[in-house]
Amino acid sequence: MKPGSKTGVVRRPLFVLASAILVAVLVVIVQNPSLAVDPQLSAGALTVFNRTSAAFEKPASNLNQDEIDRHDVGDPLFERSHIPLATHEDAGLGPLFNANSCVACHVRNGRGAPVPGVSLVRVALQEADGATPAPEWGWQIQDHAIFGHQPEATMDLTWREEPRTGNEPPLQKVHVDLIRPNGDVVADGEMNRSLRTAPPLIGLGLLEAVPDQEILSHADPDDGDGDGISGRAVLLEDEDGQQALGRFGWKAGTATVQEQTAEAYLNDMGLTTAAGPETNTTAEGQPADITWEELTAVTFYSQSLGAPATKRSGKDPVVSKGTSLFGDLQCATCHVPSHATSTDPDVVVQAIRDQTIWPYTDLLAHDMGPGLDDGVAEHGYTSSAEWRTVPLWGLGLTNRVNGTAGYLHDGRARTVDEAIRWHGGEAEASKESYLALAPGDRQALLDWLQGL
Amino acid sequence: MAEFRPFISKASLTLMAGLLVVGCAEKNMHADGVTPASVSRNFVENLVLPSYAELAEESGALEEALQALANDPTDAHLAAARQQWIETRPLWEITESWAFGPAATEGLDSDLDDWPVSVLELDQALATEPFTADTFSQLGTTSIGFHGIEFVLYGDGNERPTAADLTPQQTAYLARAGAAFHDTAEQLLSSWTGADGFGAELTGDPDGTVLEMIEGAIGALEEVHLEKLGAVLEEGPEGLESRFSGATNTDIVFNVVGAQRVFEDTGLKQLLTAENADLAEQLSESLAMSRAAAEAMPSMLSQRLDDPAVVESMETAIEATEEAFNLMTQALETLDSF
Numbered sequence: 001m002k003p004g005s006k007t008g009v010v011r012r013p014l015f016v017l018a019s020a021i022l023v024a025v026l027v028v029i030v031q032n033p034s035l036a037v038d039p040q041l042s043a044g045a046l047t048v049f050n051r052t053s054a055a056f057e058k059p060a061s062n063l064n065q066d067e068i069d070r071h072d073v074g075d076p077l078f079e080r081s082h083i084p085l086a087t088h089e090d091a092g093l094g095p096l097f098n099a100n101s102c103v104a105c106h107v108r109n110g111r112g113a114p115v116p117g118v119s120l121v122r123v124a125l126q127e128a129d130g131a132t133p134a135p136e137w138g139w140q141i142q143d144h145a146i147f148g149h150q151p152e153a154t155m156d157l158t159w160r161e162e163p164r165t166g167n168e169p170p171l172q173k174v175h176v177d178l179i180r181p182n183g184d185v186v187a188d189g190e191m192n193r194s195l196r197t198a199p200p201l202i203g204l205g206l207l208e209a210v211p212d213q214e215i216l217s218h219a220d221p222d223d224g225d226g227d228g229i230s231g232r233a234v235l236l237e238d239e240d241g242q243q244a245l246g247r248f249g250w251k252a253g254t255a256t257v258q259e260q261t262a263e264a265y266l267n268d269m270g271l272t273t274a275a276g277p278e279t280n281t282t283a284e285g286q287p288a289d290i291t292w293e294e295l296t297a298v299t300f301y302s303q304s305l306g307a308p309a310t311k312r313s314g315k316d317p318v319v320s321k322g323t324s325l326f327g328d329l330q331c332a333t334c335h336v337p338s339h340a341t342s343t344d345p346d347v348v349v350q351a352i353r354d355q356t357i358w359p360y361t362d363l364l365a366h367d368m369g370p371g372l373d374d375g376v377a378e379h380g381y382t383s384s385a386e387w388r389t390v391p392l393w394g395l396g397l398t399n400r401v402n403g404t405a406g407y408l409h410d411g412r413a414r415t416v417d418e419a420i421r422w423h424g425g426e427a428e429a430s431k432e433s434y435l436a437l438a439p440g441d442r443q444a445l446l447d448w449l450q451g452l
Numbered sequence: 453m454a455e456f457r458p459f460i461s462k463a464s465l466t467l468m469a470g471l472l473v474v475g476c477a478e479k480n481m482h483a484d485g486v487t488p489a490s491v492s493r494n495f496v497e498n499l500v501l502p503s504y505a506e507l508a509e510e511s512g513a514l515e516e517a518l519q520a521l522a523n524d525p526t527d528a529h530l531a532a533a534r535q536q537w538i539e540t541r542p543l544w545e546i547t548e549s550w551a552f553g554p555a556a557t558e559g560l561d562s563d564l565d566d567w568p569v570s571v572l573e574l575d576q577a578l579a580t581e582p583f584t585a586d587t588f589s590q591l592g593t594t595s596i597g598f599h600g601i602e603f604v605l606y607g608d609g610n611e612r613p614t615a616a617d618l619t620p621q622q623t624a625y626l627a628r629a630g631a632a633f634h635d636t637a638e639q640l641l642s643s644w645t646g647a648d649g650f651g652a653e654l655t656g657d658p659d660g661t662v663l664e665m666i667e668g669a670i671g672a673l674e675e676v677h678l679e680k681l682g683a684v685l686e687e688g689p690e691g692l693e694s695r696f697s698g699a700t701n702t703d704i705v706f707n708v709v710g711a712q713r714v715f716e717d718t719g720l721k722q723l724l725t726a727e728n729a730d731l732a733e734q735l736s737e738s739l740a741m742s743r744a745a746a747e748a749m750p751s752m753l754s755q756r757l758d759d760p761a762v763v764e765s766m767e768t769a770i771e772a773t774e775e776a777f778n779l780m781t782q783a784l785e786t787l788d789s790f
Contacts, residue, residue, distance in 0.1 A: 049790035052660070053552050054667040076679045081562075083570035083594050093570075100566075100592060108556055117559065147573040147590050309790060400660070403557035 037356045039314045039323075039337070042393045042452070043203050043307035044355030051308055053401050056109035056202050056394060060306035062351045067304060074301025077294055078102045082269055084146045088287040090270075095149040096142035097270040102298070105198035105268070109305065110394075110401035112198035114174065114411030116143065116155050120268065121176055122194045124376040130384040131377040134191050139378055140267050141178060141193075150181040157195065168435070171418055174410055192375025192384070195410035196250060200401075202394050203359055204248070204257050205303030209341040209352045210363065212245050218336055218362040229333050229426045231364035234381050234388070247363050250409045251378050252388040258299040265290055303348050307359070307393045311451035322448020325441055329433045334389045334426070335360040360392035360452070369424020374409065385425060396450040416449050417442075486719040486726075488658035494718040495665050496644075496651040500550050504641040507543045511637035514540045518601070518630030521615075522623040530615045533626070534605050534697075541598060541699060545706035549672040549714050552664060553650040554643035559593075563636045566593035567693050569603045578604070583621035588628040597636075599694070601629050606696040609754055659789075665720060666784045669711035673742070673777040676707050677770045685766060689754035698752035704769060705746040711776065712739040715783075727786050735779040738772070745772040 041047040046060035059071045081101045085092030098120045099105050105112040105119065112118040121141045124130040133139045137152050145151040156177040161170040176193045178186040221232040234246035236255055246252030254260040265271040273295045274280055274288035282288050312319050326332050341347075341355045365386040373385035387409065395416065398405060406413050413419035423431040434442065517536040521529040544565060547555075555561040574595045580587050591600070604622050607613045644651045654661040681704065684691045694700045715721050715735060725732040749765045756762040 050667075050784075050788065051790075052663045052667045054671065072678055076683050079679070081566050081568065081594050083568060084572045086572060100594060104559075104562070108552075113557070144592070146570075146592075147577050147595070403554070405557070 037338075039319070039358045040310045040312070041356075042310055042358045043206055044341070044357050046203075046206060046306040046351060046355065046357075047309045048306035049309050051311060051397060051400070053108060053397075055308040055397055056200055056305070056401055058306060058308075060205075060304055060349070060351060063304055063349065064351075067349055067351070070297070070300050071304045074297040074299075074304075077298050078301050082271060082289075085289075091287065092271070092289055094144075094146040094270040096152060097144050097146075098140075098142060098268045099144070100269065102264065106201055107198075107405070108401050109201045111200055111398060111405040111407075111411070113402065113405045114157065114195055114197050116157065119195055119197045119411065121155050121178065122196055122374075122376045122378065123178075123191045124378075124384070125191055126189065126375065129377055130192050130375045131380045139376070142267075142270070153178040153180050153186065155179075155195075166435075168421060169418075171412070171421060172414070173412055194374035194376045197405065197409065197411045199250070199390070200394055201302055202305055203307040203357065203391065204260075204305065205347075205349055205352050206307070206341055206355060206357050207247055207359060207361075207363065207391065208257050208303065209344075209347055209355075210247075210339045210357075211342045211344075214339055215245060215247075215363050219364055227330070227333070228429055229330065229366070231334060231362055231366055231389075231426075232386070234365050236381060245363075246365075246381060246388070250387060251382045252363065252365055253378050253381060257303050258295065261299045261302060262295060265295070300348060303352075307357075308397060310358075311396060312448075318444070318447050318451065321441075321444045322451075325437070325445045326448070329437075329445075330430045332360075333430075334362055334364070334366055335392055336362040336389075358393060361389040364389060366427065367425040368422075369426075369428060371422055371424045372408070392449070392452050395452040416446055484719075484722050486722040488662045488723065489655075491665070491719040491723055492655050492658040492661035495550075495661065495714065495720075496655050499713060499718060500547070501641075501644060501651060503543065503547050503550075504637075504644055507540070507547065508634070508637040508641045510536070510540045510543055511634040514601075515630035515634040518626040521618075522627035525615045525618050525623050527615045530605070530613075530618070537598075537602060537605055538697065538699065538702075541694065541697075542702060542706040542709075544598065545703045546710040546713070548675070548707050549669045549710035550665070551671070552668050553654075555640060558639070558643060560636055560640045560643070562593040562597075564597045564633065564640075565599070566597055567599045568594065568690060569599045569696075570594040571603070571608070574600060574603060578619065578621045578625060581621060583624040583628075585628065588625065588632070596629050596632060598633070599696070601626060601633065602694060602696045604629075606698075609696050609698075662720065662723065663784060663788055665714050665718065666780060666787065669714045670777060670780045670784065672707050672711050673773050673780060676704055676746075677773040677777060680704060680707070681766050681770045681773075684753075684757075685763065685770075689757050692754050695754040698754065700753050701746065701749040701751050704749065704773075705743065708739065708743045708746050708773065708776070711780070712743060715739060715780075724783050724786060731779065731782055731786060735776070735783055738776040738779050742769070742772040742776045745769040 043060065045062040048055060048058040048061055050058050059068060063071060079101060082093040084094055093100055099117070107118065121143065122139055123134045123137060123141060124139065125132040125134060141155070142152050143154050156179060158175045158177065159172050160175060161172050164170045174195055176195050178193060180186065216233055219231050219233045221230050223230045234252035236244050236246045244255035246255055248254045248257065248260040254263060262273045265273050271289040272282045272286055273290040274292040275283040277292045280288050280291065337360050338356060338358050341352055341357060343354045345353065347353055365382050365388055367383065367385045368387050369385060372387065375384050377384040398407070405411060407416060407419040408422060413422055420431060420434050437445070514536045517533040521533045551561050570592065573591065577587055577591055577595065604626055643649060646652065654664065680693055689695060692700045694703050721732050721736060745768045749769055750756060750762060753762065753766070
């Protein structure tokens, strides 16, 4: 709570003192430019100074009026509940879908809870190491349908505690039953299934603006430096053979925010999108449910969200201790703290250019070991055990924004501690080091993470 | 000069931080003994919990009225059901300033108040004989709740049905929709109540709760000016929330009343006054003006959008609520430790 005074008499000397402090701070910054790069400003100049449950819904701090107006056009579209329409066959929502709006899963732009209606299930056959989609359903189960249609299948989730390890509290894991419309349960051996929650939306425009070469500079696919941590860039290829670096989604399966938005419309809501500004049809020539203007507005809305300032300044002892431990445990090798965004003038929001940001990700895919192997190697771009390093900005606001929503792709981790303890594969050594920490140090690391 | 822009921005942020450091010298000075703890307690105990209790109670009355209509579809029962819908509706709209927490994270808001109505689906479902529990279970959130019930009670916005017009499927739907609605309203009340409820969580974090209260009001005011009215003027009447009953204007009034009660009835105004008396007074006046502007809008907006005077009344309400939104945002910035 910012305290203050009741009278101008009190305020005047405060203002004078504040001005003096400002001048002093400016002098220090001019003499030491690196001090201007404050990790508390997680999204650089786009940082949102808000740590309420609405923090993820706030537009970036430094948008100009035109950009704010564009952001405000996309906002209601992002929240719009879609319904079936009569304008063409299968117009509007569905007929098969997972949710009827973006916010149904990205609740308050944050994490979705691991429950039916808010999360979805990806599937793959067990053969070919999970790189083959289910013949009748593809990679994703549409578990809802508009009235008069049958969903592909519905999900029934059973949470089971794992055997305890040492004195650690038990972890939990979900078993997903898939139930066909006729009531038959899909046999476990028939296909692998992976529950997926919606990740927070914050800072997407900034992650999109991290230069490819910056991401590639952290890649070490063959573990050339022998540290046990590889990191592989996910190279996507379109039908024309054009390659792009995957950055978005749990397995880095899409390259741009617009592509991610269009895929969510199609796969999650059953809504087709226009192929360009001059047409109301899709790339396949079908009538589009979402116009180009709507698609670009929702994309812009996502790109122009900021990310919240951290709870504590960079000089706070909790931050010093936490970041030190984070580095010592090699967490920062994958959760790379900071990046600079592109200086390319051709960005969607000018404010995104040339920012130092603190997302704590390398945007690379890592083998996370058998505990997190979900059996689904989406589109063959990643193995079933590989996951894109999750950005950590806003992590400490999870409970405030989304109540009991969990961590990791299927929300299995009820706490950050559990999420860390699920790490394996390339992160096995880091996890073991975490488990070996003195209780005070472990808590210090968690306290810092809760301030992100 | 472009390369200096980020530095300038960071310097501005540093100024803000510096002012905060200085301001901390005056911590805990609030007028009339009002503290974040008293404000958050007032908010939970005297505003939110009674509001949800009243909503749950009147939802029970709505369920009964709809069941009575289903049992005996007379014009008297239809009129009573409509009247109960009209009386229940503001009790929800006023709560939209505190629709954070379980209403959002547990999906209860959608179950009660999703819109627009999925007319195609609902028409198809209501043409299904007989209308069973299984039929109802196939309907999504845009076919149930306030607006699904409203659609069947009032018709599609043209000629209102009489009891004789109602089909057995429609009355069966109303009975099931009423029961589901009451159930959800009870869940909402329960989620806030007791030692493990969301209300207790909020009173345990008074400083954070004061900011949540303001954010809640900001969200409600923003939805009014951007979506409930703003988008309608851009896109047409189908986006009007309560267009079948013609009660959108009343929705807006109670949205503003909710924001007003958060500010005026909890001690929040005194907290802000202690920081910035001018802003507190401006916000108070702005909320009153927003309410007056909302009250000046006529009913049945969907049928009057070609009347320039009606459009002007909506534009006035949009401007007034946008102004209140901006001032409420300033209040947040004033009271936030950032």
